[in-house]
Amino acid sequence: MPKYFNSFISILKLHSNPESAWHNFTAILKHPLLYIRVCTHVEGLIDHYTGSLLYETVLANRSDSHNIIEVVAYKGKSTIYLSLAAFKVNKRLISFELFSGLPCSDPVLDSGFRKGQFSSDINQYIANIATYGNSSAVDLMIGDARQTLLPKIVDNGFSVAFLDVDVYEVMKELLFQLWNIAKGNEIVIIHDINSPGVRKAVDELLVIAKNRVIETHFHRNTIAKLVILPQF
Numbered sequence: 001m002p003k004y005f006n007s008f009i010s011i012l013k014l015h016s017n018p019e020s021a022w023h024n025f026t027a028i029l030k031h032p033l034l035y036i037r038v039c040t041h042v043e044g045l046i047d048h049y050t051g052s053l054l055y056e057t058v059l060a061n062r063s064d065s066h067n068i069i070e071v072v073a074y075k076g077k078s079t080i081y082l083s084l085a086a087f088k089v090n091k092r093l094i095s096f097e098l099f100s101g102l103p104c105s106d107p108v109l110d111s112g113f114r115k116g117q118f119s120s121d122i123n124q125y126i127a128n129i130a131t132y133g134n135s136s137a138v139d140l141m142i143g144d145a146r147q148t149l150l151p152k153i154v155d156n157g158f159s160v161a162f163l164d165v166d167v168y169e170v171m172k173e174l175l176f177q178l179w180n181i182a183k184g185n186e187i188v189i190i191h192d193i194n195s196p197g198v199r200k201a202v203d204e205l206l207v208i209a210k211n212r213v214i215e216t217h218f219h220r221n222t223i224a225k226l227v228i229l230p231q232f
Contacts, residue, residue: 019220020047027052034081042128044077045118045164046191049219051081054162054189057225058085063159063185070162071096071145071174074118076125078162080133087137091159094152095138096145097125102167103144109197110167118166146173150181157181161188168197175205184212184230193217193224202226 027049028035034055039048046054058068068086073079073095086093101119122142129135141148145165161178165171171190178188192198202224206213214227 020049023049023219031055034084037132038077038080041132042077042080043075045074046078050191050223051078053218053223054078054160055081055085057187057189058082058091058160059089061159061185061187063157063187064183065157065159065186066091067153067156067158068093068160069096069149069153069158070094070164071149072118072164072166073097073125074120074164076128076133078164079125079129079138082160082162083129083133083135083137087134091137093138094141096141096143096149097122098144099125099142102165102170104169105167106169106197109200110195112195113166113197146170146177149174150177154181157183158186161186162191163188164191166192166195166198168201171198172201172204175201179205179209179228182228184228186228188226188228190224190226192222194222 024047031052034052035048038051068082068091070078070082070093079093079095083093099120099122101116102113103115105113105115129138141152158178163171163174165174175188178186190198190202193202202215206215212229212231214229216225217223218225
């Protein structure tokens, strides 16, 4: 018991919010080897709780599509969690990344973000996936996902999508692209749902989706999971 208490104290020092620390501590108890494999080696914009949520969602999803997608992988931390899960269930992870940072931002809706923020190095990304993830399960698409996503998945759809794009314009475009090809049982996980621009984009989707999208929140309301229901 003392070693778990010491682990919790260490995590608490990394998180200003005790609830966030507790979420991560319980995630470590569920997936300790994942934590050691990923979080002790790879810098990223998600924590172990979020990574574990991605991992578990891919393993549990029953959509017919073999495509898992993520938009904005940064240095590959989320890619590692997703690729390990995708390999287990014989699916492909398609990772969309600019590497030049955010392509745009609205000065009002996206005031906490700026164009070019979160730029990263492709060589570091590739090295991280090869070392800690499963690169055999990953297709990397470099470029603006607003142009590259739909042509890549339009024929076979998607089962799980992770969107960490932060800004209104990009989030809205990608959400509507995914909605237009969704058949039902897909799951979209959205990071930073409490950002005004991201929240506005999701709200605009919910208006047209009516009752076909169920939204739930996780991790102090910073993560949203959208479940798309079949249309009867």
